[in-house]
Amino acid sequence: MSTNNGKPKVGVYVCHCGTNIAHTVDVEQVRDWAAQALGAEGVVIARDYKFMCSSPGQELIEKDIKELGLERVVVAACSPHLHEMTFRNASKRAGLNPYLTELASIREQVSWVHTDKGLATEKAKAVVAGAVERVVKNEPLDEIKVPIHPATLVVGGGITGIQAALEIANAGYKVYLVEREPSIGGHMAQFDKTFPTLDCAACILTPRMFETGMHPNIELLTWSEVTQVAGYVGNFTVTIKKKPRYLKEELCTGCRICVEKCPKKVIDHVYEAGIGYRKAIYTSSAQAVPKFPVIDTANCNFFQKGTCKVCEKSCPTNAIDYEQKEQFLKVDVGNIILATGYDLFDARRVSNYGYGRLANVFTSIEFERMCNAAGPTSGKIVLRDGQTTPKTVGIIHCVGSRDRNYNNYCSSICCMQSLKFAHLVKERTGATVYDFYIDMRTPMKSYDEFYQRVLEEGTLFVRGKVAQVSDAARNAQEEGKLIIQVEDTLVGKQRRIPVDMVILSTGMQPRHDAKEVGKLFGIGCSSDGWFTEKHAKLDPVATMTEGVLIAGTAAGPKDIPASVAQGSAAAARVLNLIMRHEVTLEPIKAIIKQWQCSGCRICNGLCPFNAISFRAERRVSEINPALCQGCGTCVAACPAGAISGSGFSNDQILAQIDGLLMDVNPVSA
Amino acid sequence: MSKPKFAMYWSGSCGGCEIAVINIHEKILDVDANFEVAFWPVAVDAKVKDVEALADGDILLTLWNGSIRNEENEHMAHLLRRKSKLLVAFGSCATEGCVPGLANLSPLSEIIDTAYTTLTTDNPNNIRPQHVTKVPEGEISIPVLKDRVYTLAQVVDVDYFMPGCPPESHQIAAVIDLVIQVLQGKAELPPKGAVIGAGSSTVCEDCPRKRNVKSIKAFHRIQEIAPLDPELCILEQGIPCNGPATRSGCNARCPRVGAQCIGCYGPAEGVVDYGARLLTAFASVIDANEPEEIERILDGIPDPAGQFYRFNLADSLFRAGAPAFKN
Ligand SMILES: Cc1cc2nc3c(=O)[nH]c(=O)nc-3n(C[C@H](O)[C@H](O)[C@H](O)COP(=O)(O)OP(=O)(O)OC[C@H]3O[C@@H](n4cnc5c(N)ncnc54)[C@H](O)[C@@H]3O)c2cc1C
Ligand code: SF4
Ligand code: SF4
Ligand code: SF4
Numbered sequence: 001m002s003t004n005n006g007k008p009k010v011g012v013y014v015c016h017c018g019t020n021i022a023h024t025v026d027v028e029q030v031r032d033w034a035a036q037a038l039g040a041e042g043v044v045i046a047r048d049y050k051f052m053c054s055s056p057g058q059e060l061i062e063k064d065i066k067e068l069g070l071e072r073v074v075v076a077a078c079s080p081h082l083h084e085m086t087f088r089n090a091s092k093r094a095g096l097n098p099y100l101t102e103l104a105s106i107r108e109q110v111s112w113v114h115t116d117k118g119l120a121t122e123k124a125k126a127v128v129a130g131a132v133e134r135v136v137k138n139e140p141l142d143e144i145k146v147p148i149h150p151a152t153l154v155v156g157g158g159i160t161g162i163q164a165a166l167e168i169a170n171a172g173y174k175v176y177l178v179e180r181e182p183s184i185g186g187h188m189a190q191f192d193k194t195f196p197t198l199d200c201a202a203c204i205l206t207p208r209m210f211e212t213g214m215h216p217n218i219e220l221l222t223w224s225e226v227t228q229v230a231g232y233v234g235n236f237t238v239t240i241k242k243k244p245r246y247l248k249e250e251l252c253t254g255c256r257i258c259v260e261k262c263p264k265k266v267i268d269h270v271y272e273a274g275i276g277y278r279k280a281i282y283t284s285s286a287q288a289v290p291k292f293p294v295i296d297t298a299n300c301n302f303f304q305k306g307t308c309k310v311c312e313k314s315c316p317t318n319a320i321d322y323e324q325k326e327q328f329l330k331v332d333v334g335n336i337i338l339a340t341g342y343d344l345f346d347a348r349r350v351s352n353y354g355y356g357r358l359a360n361v362f363t364s365i366e367f368e369r370m371c372n373a374a375g376p377t378s379g380k381i382v383l384r385d386g387q388t389t390p391k392t393v394g395i396i397h398c399v400g401s402r403d404r405n406y407n408n409y410c411s412s413i414c415c416m417q418s419l420k421f422a423h424l425v426k427e428r429t430g431a432t433v434y435d436f437y438i439d440m441r442t443p444m445k446s447y448d449e450f451y452q453r454v455l456e457e458g459t460l461f462v463r464g465k466v467a468q469v470s471d472a473a474r475n476a477q478e479e480g481k482l483i484i485q486v487e488d489t490l491v492g493k494q495r496r497i498p499v500d501m502v503i504l505s506t507g508m509q510p511r512h513d514a515k516e517v518g519k520l521f522g523i524g525c526s527s528d529g530w531f532t533e534k535h536a537k538l539d540p541v542a543t544m545t546e547g548v549l550i551a552g553t554a555a556g557p558k559d560i561p562a563s564v565a566q567g568s569a570a571a572a573r574v575l576n577l578i579m580r581h582e583v584t585l586e587p588i589k590a591i592i593k594q595w596q597c598s599g600c601r602i603c604n605g606l607c608p609f610n611a612i613s614f615r616a617e618r619r620v621s622e623i624n625p626a627l628c629q630g631c632g633t634c635v636a637a638c639p640a641g642a643i644s645g646s647g648f649s650n651d652q653i654l655a656q657i658d659g660l661l662m663d664v665n666p667v668s669a
Numbered sequence: 670m671s672k673p674k675f676a677m678y679w680s681g682s683c684g685g686c687e688i689a690v691i692n693i694h695e696k697i698l699d700v701d702a703n704f705e706v707a708f709w710p711v712a713v714d715a716k717v718k719d720v721e722a723l724a725d726g727d728i729l730l731t732l733w734n735g736s737i738r739n740e741e742n743e744h745m746a747h748l749l750r751r752k753s754k755l756l757v758a759f760g761s762c763a764t765e766g767c768v769p770g771l772a773n774l775s776p777l778s779e780i781i782d783t784a785y786t787t788l789t790t791d792n793p794n795n796i797r798p799q800h801v802t803k804v805p806e807g808e809i810s811i812p813v814l815k816d817r818v819y820t821l822a823q824v825v826d827v828d829y830f831m832p833g834c835p836p837e838s839h840q841i842a843a844v845i846d847l848v849i850q851v852l853q854g855k856a857e858l859p860p861k862g863a864v865i866g867a868g869s870s871t872v873c874e875d876c877p878r879k880r881n882v883k884s885i886k887a888f889h890r891i892q893e894i895a896p897l898d899p900e901l902c903i904l905e906q907g908i909p910c911n912g913p914a915t916r917s918g919c920n921a922r923c924p925r926v927g928a929q930c931i932g933c934y935g936p937a938e939g940v941v942d943y944g945a946r947l948l949t950a951f952a953s954v955i956d957a958n959e960p961e962e963i964e965r966i967l968d969g970i971p972d973p974a975g976q977f978y979r980f981n982l983a984d985s986l987f988r989a990g991a992p993a994f995k996n
Contacts, residue, residue: 595869595870596869596870596937596938596939597870597874598870598871598872598873598874598912598913598917599873599874599880600871600873600880600904600912600913600950601880601881601882601883602883602913602950602953602954603953604882604883605882605883605884605954606953606954614882619874633953636949636953637949637950637953637954638946638950639871639913639914639937639946639947639949639950640870640871640873640913640914640937640940641936641937641938641939641940641946642870642937650939650941654941
């Protein structure tokens with residue numbers, strides 16, 4: 001079956017990618033060159049085609065494999081990330097082991113990054129030569145099939161996590177929902193009204209929370225965190241730390257008598273955003289799910305001073321247990337969805353807006369709590385003194401967003417949130433509202449209509465980035481007011497606008513611990529800090545780690561509808577895998593040649609997936625192929641050269657380098 | 670029937686390899702019993718023209734020790750290659766350039782200038798060696814130095830490689846035994862190009878010291894650590910031990926007596942560049958994340974070229990430092 005020089009028969013297929021490649025690379029020249037110059041390397045046929053990934057393109061390959069007896073295939077086209085699977089599958093259909101097919105990237109690595117056609121064509125030849133020399137050294141590999149555990153872990157019980165958990169649970173599969181706070185609900189549970197429909201957040205969220213808490217297929221683990229993740233798609237083992245609530249959940253009825261009786265009042269910085277109080281034993285709200293309170297030991301009289309025990313005495317069911325310890329549970333799951341949400345931008349960082357210094361400057365989340373009928377002011381919009389209704393209010397957009405000093409990105413919800421605030425202020429106080437925006441972004445369904453409505457309600461819009469908020473009056477009019485200094489870019493003038501209250505539309509930030517959480521689950525973050533998706537457009541809820549999905553604001557700023565949609569999308573991906581019962585793993589694995597391993601243990605601590613263990617009896621290290629993800633870290637590190645990566649052996653890589661450096665025609669620059 | 674011929678030659682090297690051969694004690698009598706020593710300048714009196722007179726392939730086994738430093742070395746390499754059935758690169762200089770290979774860090778002109786201008790050199794006329802010198806009796810010549818140090822395999826085809834600086838005597842004895850057995854039809858030769866007289870793994874395999882998951886916070890020189898823990902892996906004590914990357918065969922001689930391995934047995938099976946391998950291994954177990962901290966830890970290795978390429982520079986991917994190429 002082989003060509004005369006003993007090398008396997010290679011077919012080379014050069015793609016035009018429409019004009020994507022052909023515009024910058026002389027495709028026909030690469031084809032002819034490959035057929036001639038690479039004949040000695042085993043190339044027996046070279047063809048070009050407009051779109052290799054189309055069905056006629058793939059059929060070209062299949063036909064040649066069958067008719068010419070090709071033993072190796074090189075497709076010079078886009079990046080392996082995009083179409084490696086496509087062409088490997090084409091080979092497979094024609095009976096060739098898929099791992100004997102290689103993609104040479106002449107689009108991402110050549111045509112898209114060069115402008116000189118002559119030079120680009122020479123480079124394309126070198127890339128093709130590298131792939132040909134490499135593919136000759138490829139060995140057939142067998143895909144690994146493993147069963148999928150049907151349970152799923154959802155991390156984060158905001159609206160996104162709730163949605164995902166319910167979708168999967170309703171399909172009949174077990175979900176562990178882990179939430180770090182005492183109750184699920186996330187940010188949405190703090191709001192009063194939600195744009196653009198202005199339906200009350202509690203009315204639409206609470207039933208979902210309740211359903212989640214009661215669902216027979218959902219095991220709710222609140223006041224808990226994941227501490228360890230081992231395994232791989234289909235077969236993760238997750239360790240969850242359950243923090244002590246200091247009460248026995250099986251006895252607690254959620255009557256909240258203990259909360260009422262507790263003598264210790266504490267400022268609530270989480271749920272009430274610092275403008276309200278809770279007790280030392282508390283639930284975030286009366287609607288909390290689950291209903292069980294927790295004791296905040298740092299503020300509890302008993303834990304701090306040793307006396308009190310009022311909660312214990314008042315509990316009708318003797319549920320309080322001061323001795324409770326944290327517990328660690330291990331659960332097996334097949335898939336993981338991360339829906340850990342966002343943090344709010346800390347408005348103190350923009351010191352020129354005076355938050356924390358000027359009493360009547362509020363953040364968006366403080367304002368949300370203030371509007372909430374169950375919040376600290378029972379829904380009344382008042383100044384920091386708790387009584388005075390403001391007569392003029394200024395709302396400032398983009399605080400911490402679209403600003404190279406803080407975050408470059410747009411938080412995407414603050415325009416709408418500001419309009420919502422403008423409406424609520426008007427509706428509840430009749431005050432004059434100024435809205436300071438840079439650009440008004442209202443692109444989603446019914447958003448611009450909402451903007452029109454707020455315009456009609458008489459909110460005064462000022463286009464410009466606010467320079468400063470101060471209390472330094474320059475005249476009697478400004479006395480006792482907050483003065484907003486802004487360049488009104490539509491009028492082309494500096495303006496000073498005195499107001500009673502300022503609301504900062506603070507944006508979203510990645511969770512402060514997103515990086516560590518990402519590392520725990522083996523996924524990465526973008527430079528902004530949001531979890532990175534596998535493909536921004538075509539695979540937004542998958543990650544580079546199979547079996548770990550992301551959804552909602554954990555992956556970037558979003559409103560509630562988009563978060564919910566992603567929660568469902570992630571659930572669909574999980575269900576898709578569960579229904580398949582087994583998953584195919586890439587056979588790209590590292591192997592330690594036992595006779596060559598010296599047992600030096602250099603590699604032992606390096607594997608990000610904990611796949612390497614040391615066999616003390618035999619004094620050698622070993623890799624668990626089920627855990628190995630083929631990242632190659634250990635292959636590079638082993639000083640004895642004892643570890644080889646299948647699919648990426650030294651032989652293959654060196655052959656590819658040889659090919660890349662092979663003497664292509666001298667180029668005229 | 671006449672005995673098969675044996676030769677040993679010494680080029681750019683220190684002479685330790687010859688001593689190691691003598692060090693096999695009474696086994697040397699086996700050599701005499703089984704071979705006719707055709708050429709071995711250190712041990713027997715024979716001239717180059719005697720070798721030239723032999724038929725090609727007449728010598729069964731030639732052990733070549735030493736690097737290729739000058740044109741005479743190269744000439745002799747070609748000659749002995751022609752005359753020998755089996756040519757063995759014997760010892761570190763021949764297989765990978767060894768310490769003479771470190772000359773490849775400097776351009777030739779600098780090497781000569783340094784050698785002829787040291788403080789203790791009495792050279793008032795600032796003389797430099799010339800290839801040809803006229804004397805009253807006529808012209809005499811000395812060999813010209815090559816641009817850099819080469820390994821034996823970089824100038825001629827080599828059948829087997831035997832690492833070590835010098836090769837351990839028990840390994841030499843074992844190899845000689847093997848050849849004798851082959852002569853007697855009791856064993857087969859290893860495949861051409863094989864490394865003989867050594868293991869396939871690295872020094873750690875034979876090292877009795879206890880090892881753990883490694884994590885290095887600082888590198889030290891051995892005199893800075895007193896006393897060394899006698900049982901724990903030396904590398905884990907912060908002393909850059911080359912054992913993890915160095916081919917086994919010496920039975921971990923140095924680590925056994927509390928000295929770090931310096932790498933004389935060269936790279937393990939299949940390793941392309943010894944220094945690069947060792948460097949990635951060390952870098953992998955440095956316990957730091959900040960670039961400055963990593964830099965500080967690496968600064969604990971005072972002589973990186975010597976640490977990673979003491980024996981291997983001429984055979985490394987680099988072959989030589991950049992200045993040597995600018996010659
Ligand atoms: C002031 C303001 C007003 C808004 N108003 C609206 C509106 O009117 N309409 C609208 O559509 N959108 C609005 N939004 C956007 C809305 O808040 C988000 O789209 C939505 O809440 C995102 O939900 P989520 O589940 O992705 O994140 P989150 O609500 O942040 O939930 C994440 C959950 O994960 C938990 N968690 C985090 N890390 C971990 C961990 N490591 N382990 C376990 N649990 C963890 C958190 O405790 C939290 O419960 C507003 C946003 C702001 C800031
Ligand atoms: S959503 Fe609007 S207010 Fe928010 S950052 Fe973007 S433009 Fe600014
Ligand atoms: S680094 Fe290599 S030689 Fe050392 S223990 Fe790991 S596999 Fe074995
Ligand atoms: S290649 Fe090595 S380091 Fe990477 S996952 Fe596999 S065993 Fe772990």
